[in-house]
Amino acid sequence: xxxxxxxxxxxxAAASGTTKILNDLGITKIxxxxxxxxxxxxxxxxxxxxxxxxxxxxxxxxxxATLDLRQQKIADGLKYAAEMEAKLAATAQESAQLIxxxxxxxxxxxxxxxxxxxxFADKQQGEANARAADILAKAQQAIELEHKKMLNEARGxxxxxxxKTTEQVLAKKLSDADRAVFNDAxxxxxxVL
Amino acid sequence: MAANKQTKLLAKRLFKLSFxxxxxxxxxxxxxxxxxxxxxxxxxxxxxxxxxxxxxxEFAKSRAIVxxxxxxxxxxxxxxxxxxxxxxxxxxxxxxxxxxxxxxxxRVRVGSDLYESTVAGQLTTLSFAV
Numbered sequence: 001x002x003x004x005x006x007x008x009x010x011x012x013a014a015a016s017g018t019t020k021i022l023n024d025l026g027i028t029k030i031x032x033x034x035x036x037x038x039x040x041x042x043x044x045x046x047x048x049x050x051x052x053x054x055x056x057x058x059x060x061x062x063x064x065a066t067l068d069l070r071q072q073k074i075a076d077g078l079k080y081a082a083e084m085e086a087k088l089a090a091t092a093q094e095s096a097q098l099i100x101x102x103x104x105x106x107x108x109x110x111x112x113x114x115x116x117x118x119x120f121a122d123k124q125q126g127e128a129n130a131r132a133a134d135i136l137a138k139a140q141q142a143i144e145l146e147h148k149k150m151l152n153e154a155r156g157x158x159x160x161x162x163x164k165t166t167e168q169v170l171a172k173k174l175s176d177a178d179r180a181v182f183n184d185a186x187x188x189x190x191x192v193l
Numbered sequence: 194m195a196a197n198k199q200t201k202l203l204a205k206r207l208f209k210l211s212f213x214x215x216x217x218x219x220x221x222x223x224x225x226x227x228x229x230x231x232x233x234x235x236x237x238x239x240x241x242x243x244x245x246x247x248x249x250x251e252f253a254k255s256r257a258i259v260x261x262x263x264x265x266x267x268x269x270x271x272x273x274x275x276x277x278x279x280x281x282x283x284x285x286x287x288x289x290x291x292x293x294x295x296x297x298x299x300r301v302r303v304g305s306d307l308y309e310s311t312v313a314g315q316l317t318t319l320s321f322a323v
Binding site for chain 2: 159160162166170174184186189
């Protein structure tokens, strides 16, 4: 049937100049040997193009778009990872710097607190020493006053005892003659007033 | 019983009547007492107390009590009497009062005035000075 069709085509072609050219080139023989029929060939080419167009439009293109999107996402992820790594390094460096500065600041605060504590302790010590000295001075004054008071009391008591003893001795030892002499002297003293 | 104003005034007048020649007279005092006894004025006890106080005060002014330890002669008493009479410009009589606590010396009291020259007084002064 194919041969018949080819024959018919050849017949048709023979009617034109093309057939003559094909015949000159030997193509007609090849087409005949391989059983190629131009209408079927063109139909298959058309089918292939349609199928290719459909595949390209609905298969390859979305897949390529998906691949491009995936590739873009991977690239973005890698870029993001690199940026994050850089940021992490920067953050680590910044953190180290902050920790170092914080340590310095903390050390400064601790030194200042120690200095303040030492000053406060020195001040308290000074005030305590002053209070102690004041208390000691007051105690010494109180002791001196007590000592003076005791001496005065002792002196008064001794004087009282001496006077009393003297009175007792004089009461026993003074004779009437002595008293008369003293009375005369007292009379002269009182009459001179 | 508190003395009222009239009783005080009467006691003052009776006290003035008790003087004779500027001196307190025993006769005048006896007459005043007789008058009080005879007339029996109001508040006689209060009147007698006021009169007695005034007479005792005036009598003390004219009396020198000479406290002494040991013997004292009349000459000394007379000397003291004369000295006090000159000092107070009125007659002062001296009377002796023995007081052994003075040890030796004299203490003369005229009214509320006190003059002292005694061993006990000197010893007391010494004890206060020490």
